[in-house]
Amino acid sequence: MLTWLNRESLAFPALNKALREPNGLLAAGGDLSPARLVAAYRHGCFPWYQDGQPLLWWSPDPRTVLLPDNLHISRSLRKVLRTDQFSVSFDRNFKEVIHACAAPRDDDYGTWITSDIQAAYYQLHRQGYAHSVEVWHAGQLVGGLYGIAIGQLFFGESMFSRMSNASKVGFVTLVNALKAAGFVLIDCQMPTNHLISLGAGNISREDFAQYLAKHLDQPSGMQWSSETRITSRLKI
Numbered sequence: 001m002l003t004w005l006n007r008e009s010l011a012f013p014a015l016n017k018a019l020r021e022p023n024g025l026l027a028a029g030g031d032l033s034p035a036r037l038v039a040a041y042r043h044g045c046f047p048w049y050q051d052g053q054p055l056l057w058w059s060p061d062p063r064t065v066l067l068p069d070n071l072h073i074s075r076s077l078r079k080v081l082r083t084d085q086f087s088v089s090f091d092r093n094f095k096e097v098i099h100a101c102a103a104p105r106d107d108d109y110g111t112w113i114t115s116d117i118q119a120a121y122y123q124l125h126r127q128g129y130a131h132s133v134e135v136w137h138a139g140q141l142v143g144g145l146y147g148i149a150i151g152q153l154f155f156g157e158s159m160f161s162r163m164s165n166a167s168k169v170g171f172v173t174l175v176n177a178l179k180a181a182g183f184v185l186i187d188c189q190m191p192t193n194h195l196i197s198l199g200a201g202n203i204s205r206e207d208f209a210q211y212l213a214k215h216l217d218q219p220s221g222m223q224w225s226s227e228t229r230i231t232s233r234l235k236i
Helices: 034-043 075-081 094-101 115-126 166-180 193-197 205-215
Strands: 003-005 025-029 056-058 063-066 087-090 130-137 140-150 153-161 185-189 201-203 229-231
Touching: 034 115, 034 140, 063 205, 075 166, 087 166, 094 115, 094 130, 094 140, 094 153, 115 130, 130 166, 140 166, 153 166, 153 205, 185 205
Parallel strands: 003 025, 153 185
Antiparallel strands: 025 056, 063 185, 063 201, 087 130, 087 229, 130 140, 140 153
């Protein structure tokens, strides 16, 4: 039976209460307050719903994740990364990144990013939880992604690309920076061909919960700075 959340409480049902069909539907209702969103990520669930639906919370089993050591960079992408055609920044323009992720595209991916979601995650950005990655070419924003960082875990939300390989360059640059800062896992939520090609794979919900318990409250050395631009030319 689906649990309806009480607006007066930030508590979520146990992850093993999630439905098998649709896979991972855990709860409905509540709100998009920063406190509830942080509580959701710490619990192991995330919001996803379409316009006209109630607010829905999900914890799929299995969970798609990327372990930094498993990052796969194809031969063609390596060639791109050895050039200086792109530069990458962190937290330079969160609003534009999430707005671009919400734009219509050929598939459904990203269409759930409503104006309410954008406003809620911008508040998380202001509080230091949500972060953006921007990919630049000739001074123009051509790709990027955003997500939530807590402890040594990064919870990816969405990415966009206006130029071939732009989002992949941003993702690879982010993963390398997170790995160097001591992050142990990037949550990808659900599988896509794009993410699988970069080395993402599935783990059980139980194993995912173990990562949460062990690493959410561990410090990392990540420095998120809007003043820094990173060349995409990597020594790989």
